Amino acid sequence: MSASAASGYLAPLPSNKPKLIAFDLDGTIWSPDMYMLWGGGSPFTPQSSVLLKDCSNKDVKLLGISGEILDELKGGVGGDSIVWEETKTAWVSCTDEPEWAQECMRLFKTPSGSDLKSKIDLEMIHKSNKQTHFNELKEVTGIGFEEMLFFDNERYNCDSVSKLGVKCVHCPEGMTLDIWNSGLRLFD
Secondary structure, eight states: OOHHHTTTTTTOOSSSSSSEEEEOOBTTTTESGGGGGTTTSSSSSEEEETTTOOOSOOEEEEEHHHHHHHHHSSSSSSTTTTTTTEEEEEEEEOEEEEEEHHHHHOBOTTTTBBBBBGGEEEEEESOOOHHHHHHHHHHHHHOGGGGGEESSSSHHHHHHHHTTTTEEEOOOTTHHHHHHHHHHHHOO
């Protein structure tokens, strides 16, 4: 099986796969940021697999191909988890409303029908800077910073985390195919 076929339809596999792939939540996986829902928020009501409404009828949307990427990494439609079985996945977020984020992760669905929460191995969701989150990930997993890949919509988070040696991809429009591919190419 070729590297392209092995990785489903999203992208050819890099020659060296990251051992940990981490994603920010607000603005990277979904929009808007949780703090933008103040005055509304929980409970959220699913409108579709990629759209929720908060209690004040504001939309929360899954961005780009977030669900497809998670299926790719952890099995599902178009994905082959055996290819990525050595790779850990993580949420790395300092969202203002972690309980709301947890609810959204349970309600959003990937194309395979799985919730987002079930596709992730580790969660660092608490108020702190992203360098602290990554130091915690390194301590918990034993994975070196240079073997980690991080996607975030905030440039300053990418700049901060890259100083540790983590390969970072700025994704101001969320997880698109081009962004995903550019991250994987960092490991070629």
